[in-house]
Amino acid sequence: MEEIESTAKNHKMHYVIATCIIVKEGKYLIAKRADYEPAFPNKWTVPGGKLESKEFTSRKKDAGELWYNVLEELAEREVKEEVNLEVKNMGYVTSLAYIRNDGVPTIIVSLFGEYKSGEIKLCKALTEYTWVTLKEAKKYDLIDGILDELTMLDNYLKTGEMGKWKRH
Secondary structure (H helix, E strand, O other): OHHHHHHHHOOOOOEEEEEEEEEEOOEEEEEEEOOOOOOOOOOEEOOEEEOOOHHHHOOOOOEOOEOOOHHHHHHHHHHHHHHOOEEEEEEEEEEEEEEOOOOOEEEEEEEEEEEEEOOOOOOOOEEEEEEEOHHHHOOOOEOOOHHHHHHHHHHHHHHOOOOOOOOO
């Protein structure tokens, strides 16, 4: 681990990932990653993926030299690609950083969105899915931290207060 962290300190480039917790009728969509996935194989997660510069450089700028809604559009695209759903009313949950096994620092922005439309069809990298309440989510082998994100979002939806990430 020290070697990976040392390598990461020298990286100027990072991966940027957006994930999306999908909410439908008080439940959250989780899906199981395939066993061949290099990061978190066989763990349950929420849809998400890496930002590629072409996702914004291939479209018209929104204001001067700027592109807006880049992470929101990334999350929408990944939700469509991974589970074939559309979302609406997206919002921010939290952000986190980790260092991949190959030493590349990665920033993840966790968003949420309400189910808008679609029938679930999983991509090849996901093998199972289910809609769960917060209580039901505790029974699944989630990627570390996701249960805490679900708890934050559940609290926000009930009280209007998101707060900062903490271990629940």
